[in-house]
Amino acid sequence: MKVAIVEPLARDPLKRLEMSTKLASAIQKTGVDVTCFRITTIGKSYVGYDGDVKVAFSAPTIFPLRPPRFLSSAHFFWWSVKYEQAPIYYKSALSLLLEVKKYNPDVIHFRGFYLSSLFSLPLSRIFSIPTVIEPLDVLYMQNPVRNAITRALLKGATKIFAWGEERLGPMVHDYKIPKEKIVPIPSVGVNEKEFFPLDKEVCRKELNLDENYRYLLLVSFIMPKGFIKNPYESLHVLKKLNESKKKYKLIVVGSGEVEEYIDEAKKLGVDRDIVMAGFVDLPKLNTYYNAADVFLWPFSYGGPGIGAALTEAMACGLPAVAYSYSKFRPTDEDCILYVPDEDRNAMAGKVAEIFEKSELRKRLSQNSLKRVKRYTFSDIAKKAKEEYQKILESAHDEI
DSSP states (O other), X not given: OEEEEEOOOBSSTTTTOHHHHHHHHHHHTTTOEEEEEEEBOSSSOEXXXXXXXXXXXXXXXXXXXXXXXXXXXXXXXXXHHHTTOHHHHHHHHHHHHHHHHHHOOSEEEEESSSHHHHHHHHHXXXXXXXXXXEOTTOOOOSOXXXXXXXXXXXXXXXXXXXXXXXXXXXXXXXXXXXXXXXXXXXSSOBOTTTSOOOOHHHHHHHTTOOTXXXXXXEEOOBOXXXXXXXXXXXXXXXXXXXXXXXXXXXXXXXXXXXXXXHHHHHHHXXXXXXXXXXXXXXXXXXXXXXXXXXXXEOOSSSSSSOOHHHHHHHHTTOOEEEEEOTTSOOSOTTTEEXXXXXXXXXXXXXXXXXXXXXXXXXXXXXXXXXXXXXXBHHHHHHHHHHHHHHHHHHHHHHO
């Protein structure tokens, strides 16, 4: 069985590739022949390897202009028409799909709702190749144009890999997608050999953390203010917590708009209570998870709050508090304490509750260590292979 995994446009070809190729590698280990395909803008097509995974980078026939960051779908289409970019992206997607066609795959697996999916998925139907699409964390947005595009793309796929059962409601009721087309398979996984429990005191000494503080942890790329994923919410939660007599500090692991984040912290008067760790790679990242007391996931509209960092925290047995968007039923409520979207007071209250109730803290930690097994790359890969096989069997029966 040959599967082509099509990735988003990559201006830096190797950036953000590791998570995808970890999953691809796990799928490959089940006996599936996997090749990842990405559009690159370095000027030429080439084939490389990330570990044991073959990655084919396809250069677009025409170099497209870079759209302004974080355009809404409506603005993107306006921008595309005004600057005549839509045909260029279409040609780029076609050139990518032609490279995929040479590989002669049995299934094309699109990861994410990006420009490659936007234009490539409809094109792939021309080749009559079964398709899988993963919406990842961009699924339900308060944008009519975006919702219309989402609905069309989802209906055009042979199968949809959704994070879990909680995603069925919006897709079945709002997008009118047949339930049998949706498969609850996580989009991101965790390697249990990279993230696992360690002694908290040892980790804190290694990181030179003051034992007199309670430590919260945020692991995220720092986006500009106003973006859909909003790490700035964590600053407001920290401020609320430090209004009590207890001492809290927030450890922030991640790069991005760091100066803007620090400026916001200064405005709120919590800049002295922040530990900016910057980008941290393994194995030190595992040390940070184990040194913290509570993990924060303060992101809006991204579904039930599950993401790669959350699964990593679960693998370390770190209790977590997360926002839950009202359109979704939260996942893993026995491991993660959920609060209404953007309710900072509620999030601060749940953090305090974890410290006050040792039994709650212990239960969340133990449940996380048990539940994270469903998010391991090996488990996800096994389920993905099973679905690929079902797709091919169904296609064979239709012939």
